[in-house]
Amino acid sequence: MWKFLHKLASPPHFYDLSAKIIPWFSVGALAFIAYGTIAGLFFAPADYQQGDAFRIIYVHVPAAYLSMLAYTAMAVSAGIGLIWRMKLAHAVAAAAAPLGAWFTFLALATGSIWGRPMWGTWWEWGDPRLTSELIMLFLYFGYMALRGAIDDTAKADRASAVLALVGAVNIPIIHFSVEWWSSLHQGPTLVREGGPAIVPAMMYPLLAMIIGFSLLFAALLLARVRSEVLYRERRTHWVRKLLMPSEEST
Amino acid sequence: MELFAMGEYGPFVWSSYFLTLVVVIVSAVQARQRHRQIANGIRQRLKAEETNE
Numbered sequence: 001m002w003k004f005l006h007k008l009a010s011p012p013h014f015y016d017l018s019a020k021i022i023p024w025f026s027v028g029a030l031a032f033i034a035y036g037t038i039a040g041l042f043f044a045p046a047d048y049q050q051g052d053a054f055r056i057i058y059v060h061v062p063a064a065y066l067s068m069l070a071y072t073a074m075a076v077s078a079g080i081g082l083i084w085r086m087k088l089a090h091a092v093a094a095a096a097a098p099l100g101a102w103f104t105f106l107a108l109a110t111g112s113i114w115g116r117p118m119w120g121t122w123w124e125w126g127d128p129r130l131t132s133e134l135i136m137l138f139l140y141f142g143y144m145a146l147r148g149a150i151d152d153t154a155k156a157d158r159a160s161a162v163l164a165l166v167g168a169v170n171i172p173i174i175h176f177s178v179e180w181w182s183s184l185h186q187g188p189t190l191v192r193e194g195g196p197a198i199v200p201a202m203m204y205p206l207l208a209m210i211i212g213f214s215l216l217f218a219a220l221l222l223a224r225v226r227s228e229v230l231y232r233e234r235r236t237h238w239v240r241k242l243l244m245p246s247e248e249s250t
Numbered sequence: 251m252e253l254f255a256m257g258e259y260g261p262f263v264w265s266s267y268f269l270t271l272v273v274v275i276v277s278a279v280q281a282r283q284r285h286r287q288i289a290n291g292i293r294q295r296l297k298a299e300e301t302n303e
Contacts, residue, residue, distance in 0.1 A: 037267070042253065052256035055263050059270040099277060106273045110266045117262050216274065223281040227288050234292045243293050 009088045011229045012238045018222040025219035032212030040205035056114040058205055062213035064107035068171055070100030075168035078161035090157040095224035101140035108133055119184050128177035129185045132170055139167040
């Protein structure tokens with residue numbers, strides 16, 4: 001196991017392996033998202049209270065889930081990079097930030113669109129989940145701005161890792177906000193005591209969308225980590241050999 | 251037609267799905283472009299180094 005992880009942390013090995021994995025994740029993502037979209041839009045029954053507006057759940061929930069997953073991945077990788085000085089971990093953290101920002105933006109935007117017909121407003125500052133999710137978007141922006149402001153990669157890695165770890169306190173706040181405080185948001189739908197609060201015909205497309213979006217996130221993350229690895233290893237022999245193979249052979 | 255109207259919520263539902271599609275496409279294109287940009291930058295640098303040598 002350790003041997004495999006050690007090998008995986010080697011940049012050239014990771015670069016090769018990820019190129020082989022990305023197409024599989026992409027095809028899987030496409031299949032799950034296609035099923036989830038079609039089943040969610042056209043076959044799941046309308047909600048008895050929200051009517052067809054509830055179908056926004058199939059894009060809103062996966063986006064919100066990924067916004068937190070991306071931050072968790074970023075914070076854990078940053079922590080690993082900081083403690084064990086693993087270069088690949090910092091590359092993962094740097095690659096996760098823009099993706100996390102996109103999915104957080106998507107969760108906020110689709111939530112706002114859903115909120116308009118259901119709550120009668122696009123935005124409610126008093127809602128703890130909306131506000132904490134917005135804070136997470138700013139944390140992503142801050143993380144990326146900090147990285148961009150420091151030219152030295154090693155220093156940028158360390159400084160941004162500290163910010164990522166400090167900001168991780170927001171993750172449980174987002175998750176438990178609907179239980180800790182009075183919120184316009186509904187409580188947990190899938191993972192709750194007494195089982196899911198959603199019928200199977202509505203739940204299966206949602207699960208498919210969550211799996212599909214997770215695979216999509218994994219594919220995009222790997223693609224971005226490959227770019228990070230290439231940039232960080234730009235002065236190494238293996239990158240020279242990879243990008244200028246003809247000159248190596250002569 | 252009724253299917254696309256989504257009751258009275260068609261504009262809300264379809265705009266959410268459209269926005270999701272846009273974000274997915276943009277993030278995929280960005281990832282691809284960044285890789286190409288970095289690889290081209292390194293190639294140019296390596297070629298410049300070869301020429302200087």
